[in-house]
Amino acid sequence: MPHVITLNQETDTPARREYIGNVALTYLYDRSRDSQQAGTRGQDFIAFCGNQKRLAFAVCDGVSQSFYGDLAARFLGEKLVAWLADLPFPTDVETFRAALSAQLAAWQPEADALVAAHPIRADLPPMLRDALVRKRENGSESMFLAALVDHQAEKFAACWMGDLRLRLFDANGEELPLSEAHWDMRQRWSSRLGAKNGAPQVLVMPLRGIARLMAHSDGFGSRADMLKRFTLDSLNALADELLSLPTSDDLSFLDIALNSTPDLLMPLETPEPQRVPDQPALHWQPVAGAMWYRVWLEGEGRAFTVDVTASDAPSFLLSAYGTYTCRVQALSNYHLPSALSASFRLERAPFPEPTIMHHAEPVPAKPITVKQPTVQSVAVPTVSLLEPVPTPQPKSAEPFDWSLVTAIAAGISVGLAVVWYFTYMQ
Amino acid sequence: MPYTAVATSTTPVLIIYLLDISGSMSQMLGDKRRIEIVSDALQEIATEMVARSTKGELVAPRYRLAIYAYESQVHDVLGGIRTIDQFVRDGVPEFSPRGGTNTAAAFLAAENLLAQELPYIQTHPAPLICHMTDGEYQGDDPTPIVQRIMQMSTQDGNVLVENIFISDKILKQPVEDAYTWQGVTSEADLANDYARTLLRMSSPIPESYRIEMQEFGYNLQPNAPMLFPAQTRELIRMAFTMSGATPVA
Numbered sequence: 001m002p003h004v005i006t007l008n009q010e011t012d013t014p015a016r017r018e019y020i021g022n023v024a025l026t027y028l029y030d031r032s033r034d035s036q037q038a039g040t041r042g043q044d045f046i047a048f049c050g051n052q053k054r055l056a057f058a059v060c061d062g063v064s065q066s067f068y069g070d071l072a073a074r075f076l077g078e079k080l081v082a083w084l085a086d087l088p089f090p091t092d093v094e095t096f097r098a099a100l101s102a103q104l105a106a107w108q109p110e111a112d113a114l115v116a117a118h119p120i121r122a123d124l125p126p127m128l129r130d131a132l133v134r135k136r137e138n139g140s141e142s143m144f145l146a147a148l149v150d151h152q153a154e155k156f157a158a159c160w161m162g163d164l165r166l167r168l169f170d171a172n173g174e175e176l177p178l179s180e181a182h183w184d185m186r187q188r189w190s191s192r193l194g195a196k197n198g199a200p201q202v203l204v205m206p207l208r209g210i211a212r213l214m215a216h217s218d219g220f221g222s223r224a225d226m227l228k229r230f231t232l233d234s235l236n237a238l239a240d241e242l243l244s245l246p247t248s249d250d251l252s253f254l255d256i257a258l259n260s261t262p263d264l265l266m267p268l269e270t271p272e273p274q275r276v277p278d279q280p281a282l283h284w285q286p287v288a289g290a291m292w293y294r295v296w297l298e299g300e301g302r303a304f305t306v307d308v309t310a311s312d313a314p315s316f317l318l319s320a321y322g323t324y325t326c327r328v329q330a331l332s333n334y335h336l337p338s339a340l341s342a343s344f345r346l347e348r349a350p351f352p353e354p355t356i357m358h359h360a361e362p363v364p365a366k367p368i369t370v371k372q373p374t375v376q377s378v379a380v381p382t383v384s385l386l387e388p389v390p391t392p393q394p395k396s397a398e399p400f401d402w403s404l405v406t407a408i409a410a411g412i413s414v415g416l417a418v419v420w421y422f423t424y425m426q
Numbered sequence: 427m428p429y430t431a432v433a434t435s436t437t438p439v440l441i442i443y444l445l446d447i448s449g450s451m452s453q454m455l456g457d458k459r460r461i462e463i464v465s466d467a468l469q470e471i472a473t474e475m476v477a478r479s480t481k482g483e484l485v486a487p488r489y490r491l492a493i494y495a496y497e498s499q500v501h502d503v504l505g506g507i508r509t510i511d512q513f514v515r516d517g518v519p520e521f522s523p524r525g526g527t528n529t530a531a532a533f534l535a536a537e538n539l540l541a542q543e544l545p546y547i548q549t550h551p552a553p554l555i556c557h558m559t560d561g562e563y564q565g566d567d568p569t570p571i572v573q574r575i576m577q578m579s580t581q582d583g584n585v586l587v588e589n590i591f592i593s594d595k596i597l598k599q600p601v602e603d604a605y606t607w608q609g610v611t612s613e614a615d616l617a618n619d620y621a622r623t624l625l626r627m628s629s630p631i632p633e634s635y636r637i638e639m640q641e642f643g644y645n646l647q648p649n650a651p652m653l654f655p656a657q658t659r660e661l662i663r664m665a666f667t668m669s670g671a672t673p674v675a
Contacts, residue, residue: 034435038484064481121483127469127514128485131477246436246549247675 003296003303004049004081009041009070013307015235015253016292017333021052021151024260026232026253030239032219033248044217044252045073045142047081050149056084058146059215059252061164063188065141067115067132072140075111076189078304079103080146080159089150090157090204097202100159104195111191115140139192143185145215149207149256156213158203161187161195164252165224166203169212173229176210178203185218213256219249227253232333264289267336271314271328273344280318280346282326286310287338290330296340299324321350428583429632431551432675435486438509439551439672440543443468443493444532446559447501451523451592453560456659460560460592461523463659467666469518475510475670485511488674492539496532497525498564507543529563533571540578540585552583556669557627558656560592562620572627586629588652590665596621596655604660605643609650621655628653631668638671 007013013029031042043062050056060077062069083103090096120132143162150156158166163185168176186197216227219242226238239251268290273282282295293308293316300322308316318324326346330338433439445468451461458466472491479488487509495501503519536555547553555575578585594600598617601607609631616622628651631639636646644664654665 032481034484034486035481040482040484043481065478068482070482124483125514125517127473127476127517128480128483130473131480132483134473135477135480246434247432248434248436249675 003298003305004047004078004085005294005305006074006078007046008307009043009045009074012036012042015232015239016331017232018331019260019262019336020048020050020055022259022261023050023055023149024257024262025055025057026230026235026255026257028235028239028251028253030219030243030251032250033243035250036243041070042250043069043073044219044250045070045077046252046254047077048254049081049085053150053152054085055149055151055256056081056147057215057254057256058084058144059164059217059254060145061143061162061217061250061252063141063143065135066138066190067135067140068118069140069142071114071118072111072142072189072191073144075114075140075191076107076142076144077146079107080144084146084148084157087148089148089153089155093202093204096157096159096204097199100200100202101195104189104200108191108194112139115191139190141188141190141196143188147213147215149213149258151207151258154207156205156207156210158205159200161189161198161200163218165214165216165218167214167216167227168210169214169228170209171211173211175228207258211258213258215252215254217250217252219251220253221247221249227255230255262334262336264335268330268332268338270338271330271341273316273326273328273341275344275346276315280348281315282328282344282346283313283315284328284341286312286314287330289332289335290338291332294329294331294337296327296329297324318346318348321348323347429552429586429634430673431549431580431582432673433488433551434675435488437547437550438488438490440490440492440507440540440547440553441669441672442536442539442553442555443491443669444529444536444555444557445493445495445521446497446527446529446532446561447495447521447523447525448497448527448561449524450527450561451521455592458659459523461521463662464558464592465518465521466659467662470663471666471670472510472513472518474667476514478670478674479510485514487511489670489672492536493519494532494535495519495521496528496535497523498528499525500528500531500535502535507539526564527559527561528565529557529559530566530568530571532557533568533575537571537575537578540575544578544580548580550580550582551672552580552586554586554588554669554672556588556590556666558590558592558665569623569627576629583632584629586632586635586652587627588654588665588668589624589628590654590656590662591621591624592656592662594655594657596624597657600657601655601661604658604664606645607661608645608647610653610655611647611650621653625651625653634673635668635671638673639668642667642671 007029015028017026045060048057058077058080060073062073145160145164147158163183188196190196269287271284271287273284290310292310295306295316324346325343327340327343329340452459475489479486489510490507491513492507493503495503575585630649631652656662
């Protein structure tokens with residue numbers, strides 16, 4: 001099972017470069033300004049996987065109008081890369097399209113179940129819950145662009161739905177035309193329907209004459225032309241600029257330079273992690289020149305990676321439940337990556353986390369049914385009461401002991417009854 | 427090209443609702459009072475706006491709302507402008523029908539609000555006024571005020587005015603199906619003078635709005651006036667859908 005390398009949707013990844021075989025991958029992942037300010041996940045997703053012989057990658061753009069578009073983007077991106085990495089190179093376009101269409105349909109039920117199980121927090125305002133329930137009925141959707149580069153066959157195969165861009169460049173940096181390619185922004189993959197608004201677009205081409213392949217999301221808009229020639233610094237500057245615009249959107253960028261070698265041929269030193277006592281965690285001494293670290297995990301039927309930013313005391317805490325074999329690698333923009341460290345077995349037992357359960361649905365695995373709020377149920381003033389209305393106090397703040405008040409009222413009633421009896425009945 | 431600016435969290439669209447809450451709004455339309463059907467439709471379009479503004483569970487403030495309920499007097503229901511993420515916390519207000527129908531005063535309040543806001547929202551989508559009534563105005567004629575409002579603008583285009591008339595007396599032929607209805611096609615479709623007054627007070631539908639309405643399954647013709655004869659619950663829902671059809675990022 002190949003390890004699919006993924007970029008974290010919960011944070012931003014500045015422009016980085018790494019090497020797999022003779023290929024240099026340059027990538028950047030920036031969430032939109034809204035997402036950054038609110039500390040929420042980006043809806044784009046980047047994943048790749050490769051060795052000396054072949055490289056598979058996917059860039060996905062979750063549809064924000066759908067139910068948690070980040071969910072479909074991540075699900076589909078991981079599936080596509082793992083599938084492409086093991087795929088016998090397609091002989092022709094139609095064979096490739098048929099195989100892909102079958103996979104897109106096959107993944108749909110699993111994603112549908114994932115969407116159905118995704119909790120909608122009980123403490124959200126009713127109107128927001130209604131909106132999310134409405135969105136869930138239509139499923140989670142993502143556009144995608146994925147490709148397999150086969151160095152031995154000297155060919156590449158690409159597939160996409162939506163308006164993510166695939167661009168090819170020759171050794172002089174000139175963009176090569178993709179005259180047969182068709183981009184339709186209505187096309188996407190849906191957790192409810194599978195491929196939506198038509199069959200996926202596919203392309204099978206020789207690598208001859210191609211020096212670079214590039215994939216990016218639509219967040220670059222009219223500035224996409226500036227990506228023809230770039231440095232890591234210029235990419236970061238462009239991302240900063242786009243972030244300041246009113247239309248700031250998630251940014252995903254992946255460039256694959258074929259036949260490329262790093263500035264410094266020596267690989268980085270291999271990290272030497274140690275277990276943190278009594279925790280499913282590792283820590284290690286910083287590796288000279290390392291700019292980030294990658295933890296390779298395998299277990300529970302999954303193989304994946306988690307990137308860790310370099311620091312004076314780098315460490316990794318396992319957040320996924322289960323038992324995993326973990327190895328650590330050091331990476332840098334300018335060096336070959338290190339070898340993988342010795343492996344460590346980490347285990348995290350599943351246990352209820354009160355803080356999470358407090359915010360989650362009581363039974364997350366079941367579809368959510370929400371009572372439609374009525375006009376009467378909304379606690380807002382009527383227009384005839386435009387003056388500020390006192391906010392109801394929470395129960396714990398009530399100044400009265402109601403049982404005491406009830407007892408006093410009952411006593412007064414009995415007293416009045418006795419007075420009435422002696423006044424009028426005797 | 428006008429009316430193509432998209433609503434974003436930094437360039438939100440301003441939508442002003444002018445809702446007639448005169449005594450006649452307590453009359454029944456089917457099995458519900460008119461005012462309750464309007465509240466339901468407002469709830470529905472507000473939920474749709476929330477859905478269109480939501481990434482995950484983050485509600486981006488792409489819409490700014492003001493609600494003026496009017497009878498003989500005008501009431502600022504939200505106490506100024508609220509962004510959709512603020513509105514979502516409070517929900518749709520409850521209305522109590524009473525009094526007369528001072529339509530001119532409501533449009534005057536909207537004009538004053540626009541005069542304050544427009545200098546600051548020139549790069550935003552053109553604001554929209556959604557006026558809902560069930561009867562003829564009392565007092566001053568609102569037409570001159572509305573015509574002044576329709577001359578106000580942002581870089582995206584002139585302020586849009588939509589009219590929803592809850593009545594079965596506006597069209598000569600009733601609308602059979604909200605989804606196939608093409609809109610008011612000519613003045614000859616209209617059954618009375620007040621309907622013709624409302625027609626003059628209604629902006630033509632921008633193409634970007636018409637395309638958004640197509641996404642909801644409606645088939646309005648190009649340049650149809652934003653005038654909706656709301657004889658049924660379906661037509662009221664359609665009319666309120668229009669008020670949230672500003673393109674979003």
